Amino acid sequence: MRPETALDARCVAVQSSIMTTKEFWKTKTLAELTDREWEALCDGCGKCCLAKLEDEETGEIYWTSVGCRLFDGSTCRCSDYQNRLKRVPDCVRLTPDNVGTIPWLPSTCGYRLVAEGKELPWWHPLVSGDPNTVHEAGISMRGRVKASEDELAEVEDYFAFILDEEP
Numbered sequence: 463m464r465p466e467t468a469l470d471a472r473c474v475a476v477q478s479s480i481m482t483t484k485e486f487w488k489t490k491t492l493a494e495l496t497d498r499e500w501e502a503l504c505d506g507c508g509k510c511c512l513a514k515l516e517d518e519e520t521g522e523i524y525w526t527s528v529g530c531r532l533f534d535g536s537t538c539r540c541s542d543y544q545n546r547l548k549r550v551p552d553c554v555r556l557t558p559d560n561v562g563t564i565p566w567l568p569s570t571c572g573y574r575l576v577a578e579g580k581e582l583p584w585w586h587p588l589v590s591g592d593p594n595t596v597h598e599a600g601i602s603m604r605g606r607v608k609a610s611e612d613e614l615a616e617v618e619d620y621f622a623f624i625l626d627e628e629p
């Protein structure tokens with residue numbers, strides 16, 4: 463197994479304050495979204511910032527409760543979103559082209575749901591109008607990260623943090 467670490471496109475701003483076309487995610491393709499609309503589609507779950515292990519023989523992905531070294535588990539945010547790609551080389555920037563090709567993107571991810579033509583759930587900040595509902599619904603990783611990559615030296619160190627399923 464090898465650590466597949468970190469990832470992506472963490473949301474930022476307070477979605478409810480963004481001036482966007484009402485329910486834009488239902489009327490536009492991912493490629494048609496403005497930058498603000500794109501960022502607002504992130505629900506802030508933080509799952510993509512967990513380290514994953516990939517079985518090199520089967521390709522199976524194992525989720526862990528280990529956070530990227532830039533992930534702040536108390537806020538559920540990247541601590542340096544603007545510079546994340548420079549500071550964490552394996553942080554993956556989501557784009558309209560790669561959303562459908564990333565096997566570890568969680569089933570709840572707003573980008574994945576829209577790419578698959580599915581509805582956003584009630585707790586998505588764009589639906590609820592409240593950035594806290596993703597946490598209140600128990601979907602996010604806020605307060606649920608058990609270790610940081612900084613604390614682990616070897617791949618074997620991750621084994622104790624493997625989760626039974628997608629968190």
Ligand code: SF4
Pocket residue numbers: 468469470471472510511512530531532533534539540541542543546547550553554
């Ligand atoms: S660098 Fe930031 S956005 Fe990228 S995986 Fe780490 S915490 Fe998440």
Ligand code: SF4
Pocket residue numbers: 470471472473503504505506507508509510511556567568570571572573
């Ligand atoms: S998994 Fe998707 S919705 Fe959740 S934080 Fe990452 S990009 Fe945003």
